[in-house]
Amino acid sequence: MSLTVAFVxxxxxxxxxxxxxxRLIAKPWETPGTMDASQGDNATGFPSAKxxxxxxxxxxxxxxxxxxxxxxxxMEHGHGDWNPIPIPHVLWLNTTALILSSAGxxxxxxxxxxxxxxxxxxxxxxxxxxxxxxxAGQLLAWQQLNASGYFxxxxxxxxxxxxxxxxHGLHLLGGLIVWARTVARMVRAGVEPIDVRLSVELCTVxxxxxxxxWLVLFAVLLST
Amino acid sequence: xxxxxxxxxxxxxxxPQTFIRKYIWSQDHKVIAIQYAITAISIGLxxxxxxxxxxxxxxxPNTFSLIAPHNYYxxxxxxxxxMVIYLLTALFxxxxxxxxxxxxxxxxDMVFPYMNMLSYWVYLLAVLVLVAAFxxxxxxxxxxxxxxxxxxxxxxxxxxxxxIVLMLLSLGIFIVAFTMGGLNYVTTVLQARCRGMxxxxxxxxxxxxxxxxxxxxxxxxxxxxxxxxMTLDCLLGTSFFLPAVISMGQPxxxxxxxxxxxxxxxxxxxxxxxxxxxxxxxxIVSDLLSTHARRHxxxxxxxxxxILAIGCLSFVVWAHHMYVSGMNPYFGFFFATTTLxxxxxxxxxxxxxxxxxxxxxxxxxxxxxxxxxxxxxxxxGGLTGLFLGNVTVDVPLSATYFVVGHFHMVMGVSxxxxxxxxxxxxxxxxxxxxxxxxxxxxxxxxxxxxxYAIYLPMHYLGILGVPRRYYAFAGTTFIPxxxxxxxVGITVSALFVAAVQLVFLFNLxxxxxxxxPAGSNPWRATTLEWQTPDTPPKHGNWGPKLPVVYRxxxxxxxxxxxxxxxxxxxxxxxxxxAGQPEEHVPPTGHGVPV
Numbered sequence: 001m002s003l004t005v006a007f008v009x010x011x012x013x014x015x016x017x018x019x020x021x022x023r024l025i026a027k028p029w030e031t032p033g034t035m036d037a038s039q040g041d042n043a044t045g046f047p048s049a050k051x052x053x054x055x056x057x058x059x060x061x062x063x064x065x066x067x068x069x070x071x072x073x074x075m076e077h078g079h080g081d082w083n084p085i086p087i088p089h090v091l092w093l094n095t096t097a098l099i100l101s102s103a104g105x106x107x108x109x110x111x112x113x114x115x116x117x118x119x120x121x122x123x124x125x126x127x128x129x130x131x132x133x134x135x136a137g138q139l140l141a142w143q144q145l146n147a148s149g150y151f152x153x154x155x156x157x158x159x160x161x162x163x164x165x166x167x168h169g170l171h172l173l174g175g176l177i178v179w180a181r182t183v184a185r186m187v188r189a190g191v192e193p194i195d196v197r198l199s200v201e202l203c204t205v206x207x208x209x210x211x212x213x214w215l216v217l218f219a220v221l222l223s224t
Numbered sequence: 225x226x227x228x229x230x231x232x233x234x235x236x237x238x239x240p241q242t243f244i245r246k247y248i249w250s251q252d253h254k255v256i257a258i259q260y261a262i263t264a265i266s267i268g269l270x271x272x273x274x275x276x277x278x279x280x281x282x283x284x285p286n287t288f289s290l291i292a293p294h295n296y297y298x299x300x301x302x303x304x305x306x307m308v309i310y311l312l313t314a315l316f317x318x319x320x321x322x323x324x325x326x327x328x329x330x331x332x333d334m335v336f337p338y339m340n341m342l343s344y345w346v347y348l349l350a351v352l353v354l355v356a357a358f359x360x361x362x363x364x365x366x367x368x369x370x371x372x373x374x375x376x377x378x379x380x381x382x383x384x385x386x387x388i389v390l391m392l393l394s395l396g397i398f399i400v401a402f403t404m405g406g407l408n409y410v411t412t413v414l415q416a417r418c419r420g421m422x423x424x425x426x427x428x429x430x431x432x433x434x435x436x437x438x439x440x441x442x443x444x445x446x447x448x449x450x451x452x453x454m455t456l457d458c459l460l461g462t463s464f465f466l467p468a469v470i471s472m473g474q475p476x477x478x479x480x481x482x483x484x485x486x487x488x489x490x491x492x493x494x495x496x497x498x499x500x501x502x503x504x505x506x507x508i509v510s511d512l513l514s515t516h517a518r519r520h521x522x523x524x525x526x527x528x529x530x531i532l533a534i535g536c537l538s539f540v541v542w543a544h545h546m547y548v549s550g551m552n553p554y555f556g557f558f559f560a561t562t563t564l565x566x567x568x569x570x571x572x573x574x575x576x577x578x579x580x581x582x583x584x585x586x587x588x589x590x591x592x593x594x595x596x597x598x599x600x601x602x603x604x605g606g607l608t609g610l611f612l613g614n615v616t617v618d619v620p621l622s623a624t625y626f627v628v629g630h631f632h633m634v635m636g637v638s639x640x641x642x643x644x645x646x647x648x649x650x651x652x653x654x655x656x657x658x659x660x661x662x663x664x665x666x667x668x669x670x671x672x673x674x675x676y677a678i679y680l681p682m683h684y685l686g687i688l689g690v691p692r693r694y695y696a697f698a699g700t701t702f703i704p705x706x707x708x709x710x711x712v713g714i715t716v717s718a719l720f721v722a723a724v725q726l727v728f729l730f731n732l733x734x735x736x737x738x739x740x741p742a743g744s745n746p747w748r749a750t751t752l753e754w755q756t757p758d759t760p761p762k763h764g765n766w767g768p769k770l771p772v773v774y775r776x777x778x779x780x781x782x783x784x785x786x787x788x789x790x791x792x793x794x795x796x797x798x799x800x801x802a803g804q805p806e807e808h809v810p811p812t813g814h815g816v817p818v
Contacts (some may be wrong), residue, residue: 013536024528025255026447028776029520032796033420048335048415052407053440059403066489070449073485074464081463081480152460159462163453186578 026047046094053202057209060171061124065215067167068220071160075224083155087222088144094137095218101130104209105204112193121186124200131153131172138169155223164217168210175206238591239763243248248556251337252763253322256344258654265343267351268311269725274299276722283715285696289327294382296695297366302354305391308397308497310351314638317402317440318347320646321433323408324652328430330771330793332764334408343408346401352747353394360386368693370490371576373465373483377458379472384518389458392451399444399451409437422526423793426729427777428521428753431528432507435535436500443496443539450489457481488551491542498635499538503531505642505666506573509595511777512645513577515749516592517584520778520789521578530569534797539565547618552675556615563613574603590664594645597672598638604633608683623693626686629679637675644671644728647695651732656759657739663731667724681710688755750789751777 044051075082104127109118142162150158182199185191193200240246276297280288291299312599322340326333333338357364365387367376375381376388383391413434417426424432453464457478465486466478514521521527543559544552577599586592604676613615621627644667651659690697690707697703745754757767771793779790 009536009539013539017536018534019667022422024525024532026422028422028424029522029778041359044414049412052411052641055407055410056403059407059445061440065447066492067444068448068487070453070464070485074325074482074489076484077482078480093251153462156463159456159464163456165451201389 025123039099040046047198049198049202050205053205057206060209060213064167067164068216071164071220074156074160078156081155082157084146085150085155085157086148087162088141090137090141090144091218094134094141095206095214095220097130097134098211098214099135100203101127101134102207103127104130105207106202109200109204112197119195120196120200121183124179124183124186126204128176128183131176131179132206135169137166141165157181161221162219168214171213172210175203175210178206179203242518249341250513251333251341253326253334253337253340254654254761256340257319257322259281259344260314260322260347262288263348263351264315264319267306270312270355272301272722272725274303275644276719277717278303279715281695282711285698287496293353293695294363294366297368298364298382300693301366301369301371301391301478301659302364305352306317307408307636308369308501309395310354312476312635312643313402313440313497314347315643316501316639317409317433318344320429320504320508320650321437322405323650324429324753325355325412325433326416327756327761327765328427328751328753329416330421330752330766330773331412331416332770334412334764336408336411337402340408342404343401343405346397346404346574350398350401353390353397357383357387357394359538360390362386363522365391370487370494371454372490373454373481373486374458374478376466377454377466378469389455392455392458395447395451396455399448400439401446406416406437406441407642409433412439418770418773420478420750421792424525425773427503427507427526427778428509428510428524428531432503432510432632434504435531436503438536439496439503439535440500443493443500446489446493450486450493452742453489454486460572469723475601483553484546484549488542489548492539494545495542496538499534501635503518504532505598505639506531508646509598510573510577510580511751512591512595512642513580514778515649515747516595517581517586518780519580519584520677520780521576522579522582523572524776524778526572527576530572533569534566535580537562537569541566542631544613544618547615548622553615560613564610567610567613570606574599574606576748589648590659590668591645591649591659591747593608593668593672594641594648597668598641598645600609601633601641601675602638605630605632609634620689621686622684623691624688625682625690625692628692629682629686632679632682632726637679639673644668647732649733649747652742652759655736655739655757657735657737658737658746660731663727665733667728670724670727671721674717674724677717678714678721685710698739732738747790748787750779755791755793 005035025043043088044197053079104123108120108123111123145158145161149163151161178199182203185199240250240252246252251260262399267707277291278296281291281296313359322334325331325387333472354364362383362385364383365371366382367388369382371388371391377384381388404670413426413430453462457464457466460475463478463481466530467484468476468479470476481578510521512525514686541562543555543564547556548560581596585608608626612630614629648659648664651657685707688707690703697708742759744756744759747754752771752773753761755771756765773792773796774795775790777792778786781788782790
């Protein structure tokens with residue numbers, strides 16, 4: 001298990017290396033003069049907020065990757081104290097809500113590009129409400145498990161269920177704060193879709209990403 | 225109102241007017257850097273004081289009764305954690321990273337100044353929570369800085385109720401602060417470089433800080449995962465890490481947890497952490513050596529590649545800290561191999577530093593002394609690392625003072641020497657005044673020789689088999705008198721070195737008002753931070769116009785040039801042909817054309 005993690009880490013390094021290699025073979029001492037390829041303030045050509053978000057997603061990937069590694073390793077190390085729990089059926093409903101929420105974000109993003117202010121508002125608000133519904137559904141799943149005697153202290157499978165869903169939920173909650181600020185700006189008078197374009201785009205990327213994380217987590221929870 | 229427009233922003237950058245906006249809730253990267261540095265150094269002095277108390281106990285166990293056994297364990301834990309995370313990580317990345325990245329890249333500020341400010345205040349909160357552990361029932365945790373379960377949460381270990389929870393909480397807060405800062409550093413390097421500043425023209429300081437930040441962003445989540453799960457074990461009674469233990473006759477409250485899992489998570493963070501501290505030091509020392517030897521850095525590209533290679537490899541060596549955990553021998557073999565492989569790029573860097581000095585016009589300034597001291601110390605510490613990287617040698621040495629000597633040399637003294645060198649080097653830019661040279665030399669020689677008097681005998685103790693982590697050695701017949709004398713000598717040296725740091729602090733404070741005015745570029749350096757219109761640089765750094773870069777950062781002693789250095793922002797002209805470092809360049813005097 002750990003060896004797999006080690007090899008994956010090494011492989012990632014090699015891939016990053018290969019991607020960067022062309023830029024890293026420049027001989028800086030040979031070529032005095034400006035190089036217009038590297039413009040001030042915006043060297044990559046993307047908005048800084050977008051770069052920042054992608055780096056944040058890398059950090060969150062590392063976080064959840066390690067949570068899942070810990071999940072598997074705890075399963076291996078536990079010597080038979082791992083009792084799989086019945087996955088609450090409401091999770092399927094929640095998953096659907098999250099997929100729809102992500103789709104809503106995508107529609108809002110397209111509407112921003114097409115400059116349809118009303119459609120942006122509707123899609124954006126619907127997406128957020130669906131995400132809230134997802135969170136409510138997750139809480140319901142917690143309550144159901146608790147009611148049927150699967151407490152957090154009971155068994156590592158239960159503890160991990162609460163831990164993983166909780167960590168994912170907190171990340172979605174963070175996204176909802178940004179969403180709320182965007183909506184607040186959007187409904188103010190005189191704000192055009194173009195003014196919230198970047199925020200909507202960043203929210204969409206984050207929403208798709210969290211959907212992906214949830215699908216992976218759900219698959220891990222279902223498979224064990 | 226004074227303002228400067230930033231190229232891609234339509235709003236203007238207003239100069240802060242009030243005292244509070246300027247120095248307290250400041251969004252200026254230079255102010256935040258100084259806030260980080262002062263906080264980190266202050267908490268570092270607390271950790272230094274704890275090491276003095278521990279040394280007094282070890283050197284003169286029957287003379288002083290300043291600390292009780294449980295205090296010893298608490299101090300050893302807090303000393304390690306503070307020095308590694310709250311001092312070195314915060315100082316190199318939050319302090320030097322904040323100050324140098326925008327100035328060296330030719331940016332006006334970090335790309336997310338508000339988040340940068342927040343990063344400092346959250347870091348301060350983490351420090352306060354850490355310190356709060358001293359004032360709760362039971363005091364801070366005494367589990368050792370690695371916080372291994374189950375002993376970190378079992379009764380009998382100091383601070384097993386409140387202390388450990390506050391420590392984990394503080395680490396969690398620190399990670400949030402670091403992530404906010406780290407996003408800034410990486411995005412600024414990628415986005416905000418001035419025109420002409422290609423990646424391969426960046427000074428190595430920026431490369432080192434950049435790669436260390438990437439490592440931190442990817443490695444700290446492992447610590448966060450471990451901290452969250454252990455907090456749940458402590459507070460809610462889950463069994464992620466805690467096996468069934470009958471403690472003090474009580475029936476087990478946990479069942480089946482895996483202490484080994486915590487070790488994997490901790491060291492998956494812990495080993496990259498070594499390089500989070502080392503890579504900025506590598507980068508900064510490269511710039512110090514090049515500037516004060518008036519010679520281009522030898523093998524610039526190789527240096528950059530080595531930084532990247534060390535960064536990648538540092539994620540696949542973590543289990544060499546766990547050879548004694550009873551893991552599969554094949555597993556140990558894999559990690560011994562990767563550990564020895566990581567020595568290759570590290571050795572390349574050492575060769576290149578030495579070859580930078582070769583035929584250079586070496587000026588023995590105070591920063592240069594510290595930089596050369598770093599090379600010696602790092603080689604010494606690194607060589608013992610080759611011993612410990614091998615399973616068969618590590619197993620008998622792992623629990624002894626050999627390990628203490630090794631890691632203090634390689635990741636304690638070495639980075640601290642670079643910190644001192646860097647402060648002597650950049651203090652003129654930060655304050656506009658030079659530090660006192662004589663006091664600096666006294667500080668260097670006494671610190672440098674003093675640390676050898678502390679840590680070299682520890683290797684001897686380790687080979688004798690003297691175990692680390694012990695409060696006293698009374699009644700142990702296998703420890704010869706020579707070991708006791710060595711301990712006395714170490715303690716005396718440690719007190720001496722700690723006292724010498726007061727000279728440094730005195731110099732720092734006195735030079736603020738009494739130091740010689742520095743001018744804008746006292747070291748005649750090429751990098752952009754020395755070319756600012758004002759010293760110390762004002763808010764926005766560059767006045768009305770951003771600099772444009774025409775060359776790499778190491779055009780020292782270029783044949784045919786008027787001066788022995790060509791700033792990065794000097795356009796190419798007839799007088800200043802491009803540097804041709806691969807050719808034989810005889811050393812030149814102070815700006816004398818060849």
